[in-house]
Amino acid sequence: MEIRPQLDTGSDVPLYRQLAEYLRTLIESGELRAGDRLPPTRELAAQIGLNRTTISAAYASLESESLIKGEVGRGSFVSGLAAHAPPARVDWTAALTPAPAAQPRSSQNGIRIDFTSSRPAAALFPLGDFQDCCRRVLESLELPRLLQLGSPGGYEPLRRHLLDRGVELGFVRPSDSTLITNGCQQAIDLLRRALVRPGDKVAVEEPVYPGLRNAFLEAGAQLIGIRMTPAGVDFDDLRSALNSGAKIVVITPSFQNPTGATIPESRRATLVEMVRAAGAVLIENDLYTELRYEGDDAPRLKSYDPDVILLGSFSKVAFPGARVGWIVGPRPLIARATELKQVADLHTDQLSQAFLLEFAKSGALERHRAHVVTAGREKLRSIASACTRHLRGCSFSLPEGGMNVWVKLPAGMDAAALRGIARQAGVDYLPGRYFSVARPLDHAFRLSFAGLEPDAIEEGIEILGSLIEQTGPSQDETLEPEPALV
C-alpha cells in the first residue's frame, strides 16, 4: 500500500511524531499487516520529501512500542500479532476497583536538590561489606535451601536473630513471635488484613505516612487523624479517638514520618495505658528509632505492654532496595498474619533475608549504623541551621533523628503552589496534602534530608527561603504562635 501522510509543518508536534502517528493508524486499522515491510528510510524520505533522519526517528518510535521490528540488512517489518488480534474490548475504567489515594512519585528531571524521599543516602552504602556478606551466603551450603520454596513465616535463622535481639532490647517476650515481611509496608498491609473489617475505626497520626493511610483505606477502615505535636500524638485527640471507638491505633513513637516528632519517655507509659484501657490494639511503627543523632533513647512502646505489635525493617538503617522487614507481636496475631502472608506472596525473598542476616550478624550492620548516625548528625545540624537562617516566617520543629523535618508556611501560602516554583529552581519536596487524613495540610510540607549532603541541604533551603520571601506575605503578618505541628 502507499504511504501518503498529511504532515503539518506548522504544528508543535515534531514531524517524526506526526509520521509515526500516521503509520500507527495504518497498522492499527489493518491497512499495514503483520509481516508487511516498510519502505527503506532513504526511499520514503525521497518519496514524501522529508529528511531521512526524520523517517528513522519515526521508525525508532514505532519500534520502541514494538509496533514494527527492524531486521539487520532486511529492513523494518510490521510486528507479529498486533495487527491480527481483535481490538481491546474490556472497559477497564469500569472493571477496576477504585484507585488508592494519590501517592507521591519520585522527582522528575531537572531537580538538583531533592527533598522528596524519606530514604537513606546511597553514597553511604557500605558496598564492600555488603558484597562480602553476599559472597559468604552464596558460597555457603545454605544456597540450595535459599533458592527452594521457603516458609511463610520467614527464614528461620533470621527470625531467631530478630527475636533474640528483641529479648536483649527488652521488648520481646516468650508470648511473642515474628513474621518476616517485604519491608515495613507489607507489614502494615498484612496487619490491616488481619485486623480490619470494613467500617472499623483506625486512629493514625495526622499528618501520616501515606503508605500507611492507603493500606488501611483499602481495607475499608474509617480513619481518625490524631494531630501531632513536637512531643508526638496529641493525647486529647487520642483520647477522643478511643472514646469514639477506634479499634486500632498506629503510632510511630520516634522521628515520625513526616513530622520528625518523638514521644518523650515520660509520656510513653501513659500512651500505652490509654490504648490498653480502651481495649484497642496498638501498632508501633519502629522504623526510625535507631537513627537517633542527638539526645537519649526512649524504650519502645512494646516494652510497656506485651500486646503491642511492633514493626521493624532494614530499609531505613540499611538498604531499602532489599525488601526485608518484620512484625513482632503476640503469637495468635503472628499466626494469622503468617497465614495471610502465604496468601499474599507465599514468603519473602530468601536471598535477601540471608544477606541481611549475615550483614547483621557479622557486625557490618552496626558499623554501618554508627556511620549513618554520624553522617545524620551533620545533616541534621545543617538543616537546623539552614531552616533557622533561611525559612523566615515559617514554623518548624527540629527532630533529634530520623529523616524528616515538617515545615509550615506563613499563613495564606500554599505548599503545592510553592512547589511548582521550587521545582523550576531545581528543588523539590512533598506538599502536606500527601500526608493528610482529613485536615487540609496545604500550608505545610515535608523536607526529607537523610539522602542529601549537608551542602545540598544548605543550598536547597536557601533557595526555598528566598522563594518564600519573594512569593509570600510579609513576615510580621504571618508569624503565629502555635504549639501543635498541624
Next chain:
Amino acid sequence: MEIRPQLDTGSDVPLYRQLAEYLRTLIESGELRAGDRLPPTRELAAQIGLNRTTISAAYASLESESLIKGEVGRGSFVSGLAAHAPPARVDWTAALTPAPAAQPRSSQNGIRIDFTSSRPAAALFPLGDFQDCCRRVLESLELPRLLQLGSPGGYEPLRRHLLDRGVELGFVRPSDSTLITNGCQQAIDLLRRALVRPGDKVAVEEPVYPGLRNAFLEAGAQLIGIRMTPAGVDFDDLRSALNSGAKIVVITPSFQNPTGATIPESRRATLVEMVRAAGAVLIENDLYTELRYEGDDAPRLKSYDPDVILLGSFSKVAFPGARVGWIVGPRPLIARATELKQVADLHTDQLSQAFLLEFAKSGALERHRAHVVTAGREKLRSIASACTRHLRGCSFSLPEGGMNVWVKLPAGMDAAALRGIARQAGVDYLPGRYFSVARPLDHAFRLSFAGLEPDAIEEGIEILGSLIEQTGPSQDETLEPEPALV
C-alpha cells in the same frame, strides 16, 4: 522463695517438662520476679531428688522461651520485662479477621518420599551459574541503585526484558505493560485487589490451586468452580459460569495445578472467544507452559486477545526461593495494579530481580530449562509407568509436562484417610479437599513429582498402590468410566 514442684513420675510428660511448666507458673504469677536467680542445677537436683540433667533440660527449655537467661559463671536468672509487664489483655480471637481456608503445610519428619509440593528439584539448581550471575551483579555499578528504593513497577531492565520476550513469543502488544511481583502468588493477590469487589462472581478451575482460591475468597468473591477434563476446563461449565454472571475467569491452560491438564490448541481460540463475548476478564496463569516434556506447544491464550492478563514467574522453571514473578496486561490494568503494589509492599526485592535478569540474559536460564525438561521427561515416564502398574482401580490422566498428576481413588475410598496410612509408610501427598471450590474431592489426591528422583517416584507409587489394594474395595466394583477428572 522455695521451689517445691509436684512431679508425677507416672505421667507421659517427661519430668523436665513438668519442672519447666512449674517454674513457668512461678514466673508468670510473679512469685519469681525479673532478676531473681534460680538455684544452681546441682543444688536443685539434690533438693528435689532429681537427676541434674533433668534440671538442666528444664532450664534450657525455659531459656529457649526467653523466660530465664543463663549467664556464664553466675547462674540462671529470670528475664527482664516478662515479669514486670502487665499480662496480655487483647482477645485475639475476637480481634482477628477470619482465617483463610485451610492451607497445606509442608511434610513433617518421617516422610521419605514427599509428593506434597509442586516445586522444582533443588538437586537440579545450577548453583555455579547462579553464583556467577550474582557475582556479576554484585560487582557491577548497578549495586548502589539496586540497594536504594526502587520503582513500584519493578526493575526497569527486567521489565524491558520480559516485554521483549513476550513480543518475540507473540503475545505482548504495544497496548501491554508489565508489573514485577513477588512471584505469581502476589500477582494473583494484586489482581484480586484490582478487579474484585465483594460479591463479584469469579470462575476458577475445580480442583484449583488453593493459593489462588484463597486470594479471591479474601476479596469477598463468590467462587464458581469449573470442572476439569483432561483437555482443560469443561466448556459447558464455563458457559454456565459466564451465563450466571462471572466477571473474572482464571485459567491455567497448560499443565494445570493440580490436575496436570492442558487445553489443546484447537480449543484455545474458542475459550478466549467465549470469555470475550461474555464481557468477562480472562486471567491466564502461565506458570508451567515452559515445562513441556512431550508433545507440541500451544499458543498462549493472550495471543488470541489483547485483553487477556498473563501471569508468569521464575519459580517453577528456576528458583522459588527468590520471589520474582510478573503480570503482563493492558496498560490501564497494569497501572492500577502498580498503584496497589505500592500499597502492598512498595516494590519487589531488587537484588533478586537483577540476579534473575542476569541469569536469563546470560543464557543460563535457557540452559537450565533444557536440563529441567530432560530430567522432567524421565520423571514423567517414571510416574506414568508406576501409576499404570501400581495404582490399580484408580483413574488418572497423565500430563505432558508440569509437576502434577491427579489421581482418583476407587469409589468409597477417602484420600485423607489413606494419607494417614501412607505417612506412616513414609510417603506423603495432598488430598483432594485442599483443592476444592465447592465439590467434595475426598476421593482424589495430587502427586507432585517434579521434586523427586525417578527411583523415589517408582518406590512411592508402589507403596501407595499396595496400601490402596490393602485398604480399598476390590477392583471390579470400583472402575467406572468417567471422562472428567473431577
